[in-house]
Amino acid sequence: MPFTLGQRWISDTESELGLGTVVALDVRMVTLLFPATGENRLYARNDSPITRVMFNPGDTISCHEGWQLQVEEVVEDKGLLTYIGIRLDTEETGVAMREVLLDSKLTFSKPQDRLFAGQIDRMDRFALRFRARKYQREQFRLEFGGLRGMRASLIPHQLHIAYEVGQRHAPRVLLADEVGLGKTIEAGMIIHQQLLSGRAERVLIVVPETLQHQWLVEMLRRFNLRFSLFDDDRYAESVHEATNPFETEQLVICSLDFVRRNKSRLEQLSDAAWDMLVVDEAHHLVWSEDAPSREYQVIEQLSQQIPSVLLLTATPEQLGQESHFARLRLLDPDRFHDYEEFIQEQQQYQPVADAVTLLLNKEPLTPEALALLGESVGNADTDALLTAANNGDEAAAKQLVSMLMDRHGTSRVLFRNTRNGVKGFPERHLHAMKLPLPTQYQTAIKVSGIMGAKKTAEARAHDMLYPEQIYQEFEGENATWWNFDPRVEWLLGYLTANRDEKVLVICAKAATALQLEQVLREREAIRAAVFHEGLSIIERDRAAAYFASQEEGAQVLLCSEIGSEGRNFQFASKMVMFDLPFNPDLLEQRIGRLDRIGQQNNIDIMVPYLEQTAQSVLVRWFHEGLDAFEHTCPTGRTIYDSAYEQLIAFLATPAEQTGLDEFILECRTEHDALKEKLENGRDRLLEMHSNGGERAQQLAKEIGEQDNDVNLVNFALNLFDIVGINQDDRSDNLIVLTPSDHMLVPDFPGLPEDGCTVTFDREQALSREDTQFISWEHPIVRNGLDLILSGDTGSCAVSILKNKALPVGTLLAELVYVVECQAPKHLQLTRFLPPTPVRMLMDRKGTNLAAQVEFESFNRQLNAINRHNSSKLVNAVQQDVHAMLQQAEAEIAEQARALIEAAKVEADEQLTQELDRLKALKEVNPNIRDDELESVDSNRKQVLANLNDASWRLDAIRLVVVSHQ
Numbered sequence: 001m002p003f004t005l006g007q008r009w010i011s012d013t014e015s016e017l018g019l020g021t022v023v024a025l026d027v028r029m030v031t032l033l034f035p036a037t038g039e040n041r042l043y044a045r046n047d048s049p050i051t052r053v054m055f056n057p058g059d060t061i062s063c064h065e066g067w068q069l070q071v072e073e074v075v076e077d078k079g080l081l082t083y084i085g086i087r088l089d090t091e092e093t094g095v096a097m098r099e100v101l102l103d104s105k106l107t108f109s110k111p112q113d114r115l116f117a118g119q120i121d122r123m124d125r126f127a128l129r130f131r132a133r134k135y136q137r138e139q140f141r142l143e144f145g146g147l148r149g150m151r152a153s154l155i156p157h158q159l160h161i162a163y164e165v166g167q168r169h170a171p172r173v174l175l176a177d178e179v180g181l182g183k184t185i186e187a188g189m190i191i192h193q194q195l196l197s198g199r200a201e202r203v204l205i206v207v208p209e210t211l212q213h214q215w216l217v218e219m220l221r222r223f224n225l226r227f228s229l230f231d232d233d234r235y236a237e238s239v240h241e242a243t244n245p246f247e248t249e250q251l252v253i254c255s256l257d258f259v260r261r262n263k264s265r266l267e268q269l270s271d272a273a274w275d276m277l278v279v280d281e282a283h284h285l286v287w288s289e290d291a292p293s294r295e296y297q298v299i300e301q302l303s304q305q306i307p308s309v310l311l312l313t314a315t316p317e318q319l320g321q322e323s324h325f326a327r328l329r330l331l332d333p334d335r336f337h338d339y340e341e342f343i344q345e346q347q348q349y350q351p352v353a354d355a356v357t358l359l360l361n362k363e364p365l366t367p368e369a370l371a372l373l374g375e376s377v378g379n380a381d382t383d384a385l386l387t388a389a390n391n392g393d394e395a396a397a398k399q400l401v402s403m404l405m406d407r408h409g410t411s412r413v414l415f416r417n418t419r420n421g422v423k424g425f426p427e428r429h430l431h432a433m434k435l436p437l438p439t440q441y442q443t444a445i446k447v448s449g450i451m452g453a454k455k456t457a458e459a460r461a462h463d464m465l466y467p468e469q470i471y472q473e474f475e476g477e478n479a480t481w482w483n484f485d486p487r488v489e490w491l492l493g494y495l496t497a498n499r500d501e502k503v504l505v506i507c508a509k510a511a512t513a514l515q516l517e518q519v520l521r522e523r524e525a526i527r528a529a530v531f532h533e534g535l536s537i538i539e540r541d542r543a544a545a546y547f548a549s550q551e552e553g554a555q556v557l558l559c560s561e562i563g564s565e566g567r568n569f570q571f572a573s574k575m576v577m578f579d580l581p582f583n584p585d586l587l588e589q590r591i592g593r594l595d596r597i598g599q600q601n602n603i604d605i606m607v608p609y610l611e612q613t614a615q616s617v618l619v620r621w622f623h624e625g626l627d628a629f630e631h632t633c634p635t636g637r638t639i640y641d642s643a644y645e646q647l648i649a650f651l652a653t654p655a656e657q658t659g660l661d662e663f664i665l666e667c668r669t670e671h672d673a674l675k676e677k678l679e680n681g682r683d684r685l686l687e688m689h690s691n692g693g694e695r696a697q698q699l700a701k702e703i704g705e706q707d708n709d710v711n712l713v714n715f716a717l718n719l720f721d722i723v724g725i726n727q728d729d730r731s732d733n734l735i736v737l738t739p740s741d742h743m744l745v746p747d748f749p750g751l752p753e754d755g756c757t758v759t760f761d762r763e764q765a766l767s768r769e770d771t772q773f774i775s776w777e778h779p780i781v782r783n784g785l786d787l788i789l790s791g792d793t794g795s796c797a798v799s800i801l802k803n804k805a806l807p808v809g810t811l812l813a814e815l816v817y818v819v820e821c822q823a824p825k826h827l828q829l830t831r832f833l834p835p836t837p838v839r840m841l842m843d844r845k846g847t848n849l850a851a852q853v854e855f856e857s858f859n860r861q862l863n864a865i866n867r868h869n870s871s872k873l874v875n876a877v878q879q880d881v882h883a884m885l886q887q888a889e890a891e892i893a894e895q896a897r898a899l900i901e902a903a904k905v906e907a908d909e910q911l912t913q914e915l916d917r918l919k920a921l922k923e924v925n926p927n928i929r930d931d932e933l934e935s936v937d938s939n940r941k942q943v944l945a946n947l948n949d950a951s952w953r954l955d956a957i958r959l960v961v962v963s964h965q
Contacts, residue, residue: 003030003045004022004079004080005022006098007021008021008102009022009051011032012051015118018105019036019102021035021104023040025045028044028045029045034104035104047868050871051116051874051875052875054074055081055083059113062102062103062106065101067089068087069088070086080098082096082097083096084097110954111796115881115957118874121796122864125722128718128788130816131718132788133816133835134837137836145197147166147193149192150185150773151762152222152766153597154703156692156696157177157691157696158186160690160692160696161190162189164692169931169935170932174414175187176415177417177690178632180595180632181422184215184312187278191223191225192225192777194276197826202274203227203251203252204274204306205252206253206299206302207253209256212254215280225251228251229253229254230252230254246272260294274306277303278309280312282299285326287323303331304333328413331413352373364390417690425595425597426573427630428629429603430605430607431606435609437611440481441470442612448470448473461652464614468482487578491578491608492519495520496524496526499555501572502555502569503576504556504594506561506578507558507578510532510560513560526555528554528556529558530557531558531560532559542770557569569594570596570599573594573603574603574606575591575603575604575605577607584636584640585636585637587622616654617650617651620660620664621667624668625665626667633671643663647663719781719788732764733761734757734768735758735759744793748787758773759771759772759774789835794956795957796956798873799862799863799865800865801863801963802962804964806962807962810962811960812842812843812849812962813840813881813957814839814957815954816840816956817892817954818955819896819899819952820835821900821947821950822946823942823943827939829947831910832947833900842888844884846887896950904947907940907944908944915933915937918936
């Protein structure tokens with residue numbers, strides 16, 4: 001190598017040393033000083049792992065004094081280079097900078113600079129980078145981004161609602177599906193879309209206190225969203241971290257009671273600049289025009305400050321128009337400001353819904369109904385469509401219904417699906433076993449009654465639900481109630497007779513579940529997992545995974561009341577209620593662990609209950625009074641609230657049955673009347689709009705086709721290898737990922753320190769609570785893409801092509817350009833112009849061979865070359881490479897401009913169409929908000945303006961040299 005004192009070189013193996021300067025020479029050795037670190041290195045003059053640093057016209061270089069020079073000319077004199085050009089800070093021309101003055105901390109970011117500086121990557125990293133660019137662009141172009149990555153079944157109506165709402169600017173909607181139809185999942189999908197698209201960054205979820213952990217688990221397990229739970233303790237800690245404690249986290253869950261109790265805390269919440277507010281159980285927000293509740297006022301204050309609001313409620317409007325109006329009023333107080341006016345509007349919509357029902361049932365419409373539908377659509381061109389639909393044309397009927405849905409009543413702000421409208425639910429069968437009350441319990445209850453005479457009826461009612469606790473209070477905590485309780489004997493007999501069945505057993509108390517596990521294990525060697533609120537989330541995952549495993553897993557999962565929240569065990573269909581919960585909401589929550597849409601089998605609910613206890617009263621009231629075991633009970637809470645005092649009295653004195661039959665009959669009569677009212681009041685048009693119909697089915701199908709994507713599997717496994725993540729294949733399509741000591745980054749985002757179990761199979765992920773579902777939207781994959789593409793990994797490489805059909809020494813430059821547009825995330829420019837890779841394969845003549853030579857097949861023909869030999873080869877052909885890059889510039893400019901123009905045309909057409917559609921809808925549906933129109937118009941202008949500024953750059957380069965050896 002020709003060395004001269006003062007030359008600048010870089011180490012191929014220790015690039016972190018920066019630029020080195022030749023400070024000493026002898027016959028065999030050369031000494032380099034690296035000023036950035038103050039270290040010296042001694043190299044052999046021949047075949048050293050160092051590369052000469054030489055810049056070219058067009059490059060920008062930095063002086064050690066801090067100023068920069070844009071190189072226009074390079075002059076060599078006695079082996080030393082002088083760069084001449086424009087000094088950027090003073091714009092002075094003709095400025096000369098000797099290479100010895102180059103900044104020693106200089107880093108090489110451009111692919112060609114890294115190539116010429118010897119910072120050459122392995123060829124498998126180059127291939128990974130190109131694939132990452134290609135797949136990332138494909139994912140951005142899919143219209144259902146944000147809906148694929150959730151760990152949940154692909155239920156059409158849920159996907160439809162999430163897609164409809166998640167695409168909007170600052171959506172404000174009421175999700176009112178019946179119990180078991182997945183409102184929480186719908187809300188999670190909407191949140192997920194809004195966060196991924198950049199439409200939202202800060203989300204606040206307010207829920208009843210008992211549902212906090214359920215939401216925390218659902219958001220983490222299903223959507224990989226790590227919310228922070230704010231309670232009094234967390235709030236007190238955060239006070240010391242920031243002026244406003246709620247600004248310390250982006251994603252927050254708190255209870256309604258936590259918000260309501262403290263005025264200054266509410267003010268801080270209101271000032272925390274949230275993008276989205278989610279409120280569960282919104283029907284508990286009591287409102288009247290004269291006296292709104294404190295809870296309602298709290299949510300109203302927040303909803304006035306937060307642009308996007310999702311309200312979740314399972315209580316249909318027919319149980320209280322005033323309550324329904326109150327919820328809509330939170331979403332849009334300008335639109336829903338007068339209750340009487342709202343009632344009149346609702347009455348006007350009903351005939352439209354009735355006419356549509358007749359149309360769909362292929363029953364002829366009266367002239368009045370036809371006129372009403374024509375007026376509702378508000379389009380002069382619909383006469384022919386109406387006539388065709390009325391004559392039985394199904395396509396015309398569907399088109400008409402689609403137009404009406406957009407214009408109908410509250411369909412923009414309200415989504416409701418019912419079990420009658422959504423098929424796919426199992427049947428529920430109750431098996432109630434009356435068992436004798438042991439004398440030990442009878443004695444304990446009698447003594448407890450005497451000692452607890454001063455207790456309230458409510459307290460006595462709670463006590464009477466759990467005779468084993470009364471007995472332990474009477475005999476002491478170590479009293480072995482399970483030795484004589486007939487429910488235990490029945491449970492043992494049932495489990496031993498059904499050893500092939502997975503059985504979920506739910507108890508009210510964690511202590512009961514723990515004691516039962518010991519009995520099952522010791523007496524019959526029954527494998528059981530315990531699941532309760534005292535366990536950490538990881539421990540609960542292990543218990544759930546043990547239960548889910550089909551081979552060596554537990555036969556039984558013993559859950560406490562709170563411990564089972566937020567978990568679904570749909571692979572099981574047998575449930576034992578060892579005791580009964582206090583109210584119908586908790587009963588439905590228990591059954592909901594198994595009875596979810598997607599359950600493949602009918603559900604058997606076993607209830608062994610003790611006679612002359614509160615359980616014997618409850619089992620009759622739930623079953624005979626509310627029909628709550630075998631069907632969902634939308635009337636349960638209403639009847640429970642109205643009959644509370646009478647129910648408490650019967651539960652507190654279960655041996656006194658006088659009047660119980662009449663009480664149960666009254667409740668059943670009220671239940672039947674309310675249920676009939678609900679059925680008659682069903683809004684079929686609203687349900688059709690919420691259901692999504694064939695489009696929803698198609699959406700689910702398209703997303704399902706993305707599952708088990710071979711490209712994803714291959715890319716992810718390659719990514720894990722190159723990042724340095726250990727992979728341990730297990731049975732059942734499972735892989736255990738753990739960090740290694742040689743990862744590209746010390747802590748890989750999304751990968752826990754102790755590792756995690758993953759699968760690419762959605763069904764497998766759903767059956768195992770401890771398993772993460774890997775998709776293109778999973779944080780591990782997204783963070784991996786960011787890690788590769790935001791850095792230099794794979795940006796330059798050198799390979800050998802062994803092909804005797806080509807002359808030895810043939811040089812090819814494989815160039816990957818990226819056409820992109822830098823813009824605020826919320827504009828979602830990636831819908832129209834995602835970072836798009838453009839591959840070129842240039843020869844020395846300037847011919848682009850990319851169209852004839854496909855990447856993957858070409859890549860398989862190439863061989864790796866070590867870094868040192870790569871650097872020598874690059875030095876030898878550097879001038880040729882510069883010429884090839886110059887030739888590629890003209891071609892990439894032409895291709896990039898074509899891509900940018902196509903993106904502008906697509907954006908203009910799509911956004912103008914959406915704006916025109918909303919303007920037309922606003923003429924007949926006042927639920928279209930002005931700010932929504934303004935947002936679409938502003939978005940269109942900003943998108944087009946930013947696309948005008950789109951540019952392109954070289955992202956990666958690979959030199960390929962032909963060899964016959």
